[in-house]
Amino acid sequence: MTVDVVVVGAGIVGAACARALARRGLAVTVLDRRGAASGTTAHGEGNLLVSDKEPGPELVLAQHAARRWPSLVAELEDELGSDRHGFPPLEYDPKGGLVAATTAAGAQPLRDFAARQRGAGVDAREIDVAHALELEPALNPALTAAVWYPEDAQVQPVAAAEALLASARRAGATVRPGVEVVGALRDGERLVGVRTSDGDIPAAAVVLAAGPWSGVVAARLGVGLPVRPRRGMVLVTTRMPHVVRHKVYDGDYVGATQSGDAALQTSSVVESTAAGTVLIGSSREQVGFDDRLRVAVLREMAARAVRLFPFLADASVMRTYLGFRPYVPDHLPIVGPDPRTPGLWVATGHEGAGIGLGPVSGELLADLFTGAEPATDPAPFRVDRPAVLDAALDEPHPSESTPSENTPSENTGEAS
């Protein structure tokens, strides 16, 4: 049996691709070496942000995503039901985000950043300390600058990915957990399916959406793709009185997102979840797929969070987990056909924003796939942009890559 499209990876990006393609009438099969939504999607947070993005293509995509999320949630809840014994709630909450600078040096860069974002159409409101404390009464009053971003929202990533998959199944897609892609089926240059741990699957097209493992899978398919892991750790407190009302970040979050520095970076993102726990994220470390606990990283995160919210010093952290963000050297996602290999499509590299950008990326890919008019400009995300092709030359040759080095992490706890 031949399918139209095989999607490799059932994270939020693969799920979104599968839904969008299946709803356009294509016969889709989604493969994941493990369970659905068990990779990075289950090991991050669910911030849907415009506030952390510089003006540029990623911000444009994020703004499109911010507009799309409410209608998407409504569609999914409509389709799947959301009562107590129906589909688990997606916990979509357009609660808004507050970015606070805590140092004198951090104040002006934050204001400048917000001004640039306003120029790009972001609702970024500079507010004074009194206003910030009105929004977040428990915030450390020793702030140097604060910006309010009403467009920021959050969602439960695993529920969202599972909902996209459930919707894809309703549109005829097949989801096969526990099936690992190990190689390519080729007809000359053309990719005509995948070899898997459960036999060959011929397909007219293959969508590579394997998150931080996309580079490894690409190598197995015989192409170079510079997608690398950037580790992040998160802390989760026990349930507490509902004190943190919005998403609150220290201004450093902005700087950390843009940098390619391998050294440990932390910045605080503090948010309450629907369960009453508080999530504190996150670190950015370039340590490959090393999944060992590093307490020193937790310390940095804790110190920043306590500086933002002094009352958190008494909060008990009951869990920590870590994940690997899929990133590309130029820090932009890759979405579209791979002109080097007919039949291969790519949707990955969303780094720390894949939950927010996943759904619109899936729709963008489906637009390109079916020749529809794309809702946003796809050019900045194309596979054959210089930053990708250039770095791809430095990727290990396909035959050098050892799959075992890069197995999905076992040492990671669970989100929220």
Added chain:
Amino acid sequence: MSATSQGAGPRPLTITLDGRPFAGTEGQTIAGMLLAARRRSWRTTSVESAPRGVFCGIGVCFDCLVTVNGSRDVRACLRRAADGDVVETQHDPLPGVTS
């Protein structure tokens, strides 16, 4: 519930739970003191607002959490009572879910 005497015996102490005094002796845990006074539950759960007290008795289940002298999430079955401890029951309602 019989106290054992030996020599001078353990010193008596008093703690309060939500302002109500409870008497016991040095060496008892907070849960032990409350149970000895026939108090069976203290925490109130978040979803069903149901009462909870001791379940596992050895610090594994976290059902018996109390606030002690302003510090949250103390396992009453593990923490030895100290004279004058101000113990408060915990109830952390769920925040409203919008979706």
Added chain:
Amino acid sequence: MSRRTVVVVGAGPAGLSAARAAARAGADVTLLDASDQVGGQFWRHRALPGGGTAPDEPTFHHGWGTFTALRDVVATHPRVTLLTSAQVWALERLDAGVRLRVLVGPADGAGREHLTLTPDALVLATGAHDRTLPFPGWQLPGVTTAGAAQALAKAERVAVGDRVVVAGAGPFLLPVASSLLRTGARVLSVHEAATPASMARGWGARPAGLLGAAHKAGELGGYVGTLARHRVAYRLGEAVVAARGDGRVEEVTVARVDARWSPVPGTERTVAADAVCVSHGFTPRLELAVAAACAISPDRFVVVDDEQRTSAAGVWAAGELTGIGGAEAALAEGWVAGHHAASGAPDDAGLARAARRRARSADFARRLDAAHGIRGGWTSWLRDDTLVCRCEEVDAGTLRAAACATGSADLRSVRLTSRAGLGPCQARICGRTVAELVGATEPAPGGDTGSAPAVPDRRPLVVPVRLGDLATLPDVPAADAP
């Protein structure tokens, strides 16, 4: 040259014995326990000022003399540093060896003292806790594990209730009933889910065969005698299948169960009680072993070799962590582990004696499982509204609905969409039950297969830590960083 350093985590029978053997073999030993007393679960005792012993203490214990001797050794040995109220809250794997993060001070206290240890060898002896299967009403105050009743009786002389029903599976129910009687409770009855036939399979043809199990004989015989004197019925093939009450347990339903532990319709009867103590076995405290990347067996014990060595370099394990064998086995295993962790001589006479004692207990775990191992039929006493996850108050219906709606048998996904297992106990109480109910495959956490789903015993934070304490952690030497 500095002596070999051995850290032993857990000062129960296994850890005490390991510390003693390691010191005897010449190592510098640090023995840590989260509790402010030594003895573990088996020798949990009243805490008296100045470390005195209550006059009735020995009547609550077996081998009290062994305990006091071990306690005195670890308290006075020049090469043993004993640290109580010392909670190991994390273990980091370094390029060579491990680093333990410890908080020293009152349980869950804020501002406890930080301690960091990087020993040459580590002995894990963290023991086990009760496993209790859910039943309708088990969240009511007054329903406790059997271990809770035992701990409160031994350590505080407090009975969990006045009219108590004891139920579950395993010989442990007997000492629990006996301790309850000793603290003045009325034990109404003891209900053992194992049927007479499976009891016979595990322990021999006659029910009394239970008493034939090596070293356990005298101990268990004593309990049976106590129950008989107090006219407490010990009923096989029965289970508590529901508890009811307004804000606390007032009555329980007891039913006969078949060989698969399914309740037999029509056999239910109601018993008025103000406490129910229920345990269906023990499950090991695996956090540190998993953090050290020790291999874990499919039945979720730490895998050890003849020398009690785990698969992780420099890490040994002993006691309930490696199999449910009782305190005698724990003592023997601890000896072997401590001796080898200290690089003791292979021809040591004490080692040989310990190894022989360990061999005598080897059969116990297998018999225990044959007789009392959990059988799948118990799920038929669940209702849709029976809580499965106590912390997050997720019931069986919601759990099954989440698994069904998402079409997922992946434990991680089911947990994140239903919230079962995400509470403060971090699935210690509900984890295995949730996995069984959603039919998820539950891999051994140490086993590295690329397609393994969730890892229930992976808890990088062994206990909750206050954010303020994390924020003020002292530096470790940079050279030490992983």
